[in-house]
Amino acid sequence: MRSIHFAFTALLVSIPAASAVSHSFDPLRHSGPASPYFDAPSQDDISDMPAGCVVDQAAYIVRHGSRYPEPGSFSGWKNLFAKFQNASYTATGPLAFIPSWAPPVDDVPHQPLFLSSTGALEAFALGVDLRKRYGFTKGGDNITIWSAAQQRVLDTATFFARGYLAQGNYLAAPSSNRGSIITLPDSVNYTFANSLTPSTGCPLYKTGDTGASSADAFRATYQNATANRLNTFLDGLALNASDIGAMQDLCGFQAEINGDTRFCDVFEDSEWLDYEYAHDLNYYYGSGPGNPFSATVGFPWVKAVSDLFALGPGKTTPGGNITPPALLMGFTHDNNLPPVISALGLWNTSGTPGVYPLSHTAPSPERRFRASLLVAFRGYVALERLACAAPAGPKATHAAGAGAAPAHAPGAASFVRVRVNRAPVVIPGCASGPGASCPLAQFTAYVDTTRARAAGDFVQRCGLQGAANATGEATFFTVAPPDMQELLVGLN
Numbered sequence: 008m009r010s011i012h013f014a015f016t017a018l019l020v021s022i023p024a025a026s027a028v029s030h031s032f033d034p035l036r037h038s039g040p041a042s043p044y045f046d047a048p049s050q051d052d053i054s055d056m057p058a059g060c061v062v063d064q065a066a067y068i069v070r071h072g073s074r075y076p077e078p079g080s081f082s083g084w085k086n087l088f089a090k091f092q093n094a095s096y097t098a099t100g101p102l103a104f105i106p107s108w109a110p111p112v113d114d115v116p117h118q119p120l121f122l123s124s125t126g127a128l129e130a131f132a133l134g135v136d137l138r139k140r141y142g143f144t145k146g147g148d149n150i151t152i153w154s155a156a157q158q159r160v161l162d163t164a165t166f167f168a169r170g171y172l173a174q175g176n177y178l179a180a181p182s183s184n185r186g187s188i189i190t191l192p193d194s195v196n197y198t199f200a201n202s203l204t205p206s207t208g209c210p211l212y213k214t215g216d217t218g219a220s221s222a223d224a225f226r227a228t229y230q231n232a233t234a235n236r237l238n239t240f241l242d243g244l245a246l247n248a249s250d251i252g253a254m255q256d257l258c259g260f261q262a263e264i265n266g267d268t269r270f271c272d273v274f275e276d277s278e279w280l281d282y283e284y285a286h287d288l289n290y291y292y293g294s295g296p297g298n299p300f301s302a303t304v305g306f307p308w309v310k311a312v313s314d315l316f317a318l319g320p321g322k323t324t325p326g327g328n329i330t331p332p333a334l335l336m337g338f339t340h341d342n343n344l345p346p347v348i349s350a351l352g353l354w355n356t357s358g359t360p361g362v363y364p365l366s367h368t369a370p371s372p373e374r375r376f377r378a379s380l381l382v383a384f385r386g387y388v389a390l391e392r393l394a395c396a397a398p399a400g401p402k403a404t405h406a407a408g409a410g411a412a413p414a415h416a417p418g419a420a421s422f423v424r425v426r427v428n429r430a431p432v433v434i435p436g437c438a439s440g441p442g443a444s445c446p447l448a449q450f451t452a453y454v455d456t457t458r459a460r461a462a463g464d465f466v467q468r469c470g471l472q473g474a475a476n477a478t479g480e481a482t483f484f485t486v487a488p489p490d491m492q493e494l495l496v497g498l499n
Contacts, residue, residue, distance in 0.1 A: 034258050034271040037279045039286025040341050041259030042383035043073050044129045047428035050375050055431065057395060057442030060422070062141055064320045064392035066312040066335035068203070068347055069133070071163040072126025073263040073384040075112060080260075083253040084110040090250070096243030101273045103240075111264040122162040125263040129385040130163040134170025143333040144171070150186050151331065153483060154338040155203045156193040163385070164188050164338040191483060194340075200307035200465045200479045203339040206346065209469035212300045218293020221367055222285040226252065228368070229281040237273065255282045263384065284370040286378040291365045295345030295376060296355035303469065305346025306462035307481035308337070309390075313454040315484065316392045316423060316447060327485030335484060341382040348381065348388060350462055351425060352435050380428055389426040394419040395441045421447035 035042055056062075076084065091105050098105050122130075144150050150171060154164035168186040191203050199208040206212045230248035238245050246254075255278075258271040274282070291297040312335065314324060320333040348354055354376040355363050362371045381388070396419040422440035425432040437445035437453055445453070465479030466472060 032276045032279070034274070034279045035262055035268075037283040037379050038255075038259035038383075039283055039290075039378040040382045040384070041256050042379050043125055043259060043263040044383050044385040045428070047380040047430040049430045050380075051431065051433045051443065053431050053433065053443045057393070057440075057444065059397055060393040060395040060441055060444075062391045063394045063421075064316055064333050064335075065137075065141060065143075065389060066315070066337075067137075067387050067389045068308060068337045068339060068344065069163070069167075069387040070341045070344060070382060070385060071122065071157075071160045071338060072129040072166070073123050074126055074159050075121055075123055075264065076256075076260060077120055080253075080256060081110070081112060083249070084112070084257065087250055087253045090244070094244045096241055098241055098244070100240040102237060104269050108269075111261050111267065120159060122159045122166075123264050126159070126163065126384060127166045130166035131170035133385060133387075134167040134172070136170075137334060138171045141334060150334065150336075151329070152186060152188045152336045152338070153203065154188050154190050155340065156190045157340070160193065160338050160340065161188065161190060164336070167336065167338070189483070189487070197476075199469075199471065199474075199477050200304070201481050201483055203308075203337050203483075204343055205304045205307060205465075205481070206294065206300075206342065209300060209304050209465070209471075211468070211470050212298070212304055217298065218289040218291065218295075221292045222289035224367060225281070225285045225288055229278065233274065233278050236275075255279075280370070283377070283379055287370070287374070287376060288365060288367065290342075290345050290378045290382060291376050293345075294342040296349045297364050298345075298349075300468065301346045301349035302352075302458070302462040303346075303465055305343075305348070305350030306458060307465060307479060308347060309350040309454060309458065311481040311484055312390050313451055316390070316421075317451050319421075320392075323485045324482075327482075329485050329487050331484045341386070344382055344386060344388055348376075348427070350458055351388075352458055352461065353425065353427075353432055356435060380430070383428065386428050387426075391424050391426065392447065393422040393424060393441070393444055395422055395444075396420070423447055423450040 036045055075081075088108070088110050091108065096106075138144065150168070152164050152168055154161050165188065168188065172186050192198055194204045194207045195202075196208050196210070199205070202208055226248070230251040233251050234246040234248060237251075254270050254273060258268065258274075261267040261270060295301055315322075315331060315335070318324070321330065323330045354374075357363055357373060357375075359371075359373050362373050363376075365371070365374060365376065380386075420440075422444035423434070423446075424440075424442065424444040425434060431442065433443045434445045434450065434453065437449050439449075440446050462468075466474075466477045471477040
């Protein structure tokens with residue numbers, strides 16, 4: 008693990024804006040992990056912030072921002088391009104553009120896997136948003152951020168810090184505007200639960216196996232029919248199921264890479280909902296509540312945050328050598344968000360029979376587990392500790408020389424709420440606080456009893472009893488290893 012310090016010079020980010028789709032239904036909000044970030048709509052119809060409450064501590068686990076395709080997806084794009092270029096055909100209607108289409112990657116040795124300019128802006132914007140929303144870090148102060156080590160994740164953390172700390176003084180006084188990023192080994196099996204990618208440290212987890220097969224089986228129910236429909240616009244060329252998969256992926260990816268949304272307009276609304284549900288199945292059974300080990304690998308992060316919330320901001324656990332900031336930021340990959348949902352007991356229960364577990368063949372409109380609302384690029388799960396007092400009345404008085412009044416009265420009660428891509432989410436069975444929040448003591452008990460039983464012991468459940476140094480705890484927020492290296496990085 009290493010800590011990265013950076014000094015600020017200048018930053019200019021410019022990206023092309025994605026054009027609007029031609030009708031009110033927006034495929035970019037139904038594209039699962041290919042969706043550029045958007046604020047999720049509320050599924051619980053609760054207020055953004057209860058009256059009389061302020062956030063005094065918060066924790067975020069965040070997927071990296073929008074990126075270029077992974078090599079496997081890029082191969083599919085190149086195959087599609089070759090198919091379009093190596094045939095003689097006539098294309099009409101919504102496919103009239105494909106003879107002139109080319110994959111949106113023009114730096115092949117570098118771009119696949121890496122953050123795009125949209126991803127940089129998404130991360131920067133989150134930094135700006137959270138600085139304004141919480142006001143935790145006064146000008147010139149440092150903040151420590153945690154990140155998995157793959158480059159696109161680390162770059163997301165870096166651009167977040169730029170947005171969070173930038174004050175306009177980085178040219179004149181760069182030494183007073185600094186941040187620290189502690190990087191954790193990415194997707195290795197020797198850190199066990201003490202990681203932002205803990206599923207890799209659980210040998211029995213096998214993320215993606217069941218989810219991928221479930222998603223593929225569902226895709227087989229609609230992709231051929233979609234190909235047949237689109238083939239009516241082609242003379243001399245025939246699309247197949249594989250082509251449909253690549254073309255739907257390109258909607259979200261092209262929108263965030265170069266602003267081209269023409270593939271978004273090719274498909275009907277029902278075909279986008281099918282595409283989205285295939286992703287729902289992939290994440291629900293691959294890394295979410297449908298995976299029996301999901302809560303096990305998501306629980307250590309939830310427990311670590313719960314313990315720090317119980318202590319309050321500015322405090323560390325016994326034996327810790329790091330005092331974590333009030334804002335705990337961890338950056339990781341998409342498959343590490345659904346386990347946190349599982350560990351918290353969210354999006355897997357319904358008063359309507361048959362909603363969960365998710366059907367492999369018949370999407371329920373009442374399901375709350377939706378990949379697009381969770382694992383879109385720069386998607387996140389957040390926990391907020393609220394300090395709530397009686398709302399101030401319409402009149403306030405101030406005595407000369409008394410100083411600014413505190414944001415909330417001393418002794419204000421503490422509560423916890425969950426946000427997923429900004430939308431507040433109710434914790435099952437614990438919603439008696441302001442704005443359907445959970446009283447802190449009840450949340451701590453909920454984590455330590457109900458959710459701990461559901462998760463089980465990480466070491467035992469993952470079959471690590473004989474592994475040296477195996478741990479089921481996430482201690483990285485408060486304990487740094489003695490061999491942590493320091494690296495100075497200038498941001499130009």
